[in-house]
Amino acid sequence: MANQFFSIGNAHAANWEIVREGKWDTNFHDIYFLNENVGWAVGSRGVIAHTEDGGLIWNRQRKVSNELLEDMDFVEHELGWVAGSAFDRNQSQGIILHTSDGGDNFQVQFKQASQNGI
Numbered sequence: 001m002a003n004q005f006f007s008i009g010n011a012h013a014a015n016w017e018i019v020r021e022g023k024w025d026t027n028f029h030d031i032y033f034l035n036e037n038v039g040w041a042v043g044s045r046g047v048i049a050h051t052e053d054g055g056l057i058w059n060r061q062r063k064v065s066n067e068l069l070e071d072m073d074f075v076e077h078e079l080g081w082v083a084g085s086a087f088d089r090n091q092s093q094g095i096i097l098h099t100s101d102g103g104d105n106f107q108v109q110f111k112q113a114s115q116n117g118i
Helices: none
Strands: 003-008 017-023 028-033 039-043 048-051 059-062 067-074 080-088 091-099 107-114
Touching: 039 067, 039 080
Parallel strands: 028 067
Antiparallel strands: 003 017, 028 039, 039 048, 048 059, 067 080, 080 091, 091 107
16 A cells, blocks of 8 residues: 655745645545645545545545546535546546535546547
């Protein structure tokens, strides 16, 4: 398992502080904060992590072992999208996931076979 951590700082921070370290069994590829408190992180193994307190505590919202999630965007607290690739029988498929409940549930909005994902 990979030992991953989250850190807090800002664009002008002289020092970053590790606020959450643990065994997430993933490599994170993107992190997105809607505001100073609410954020998500996505990574390999289909992991989506979520925080409501500026990153002090992270909770896993989703994990699907055959997905690599690489990008996300939320337009408001409840409404967001995640993009990446799903792997099945040596074939990569581009995938877009959608949530309308803040990430409690994600539905596949788009999935298409591709040589290189999306």
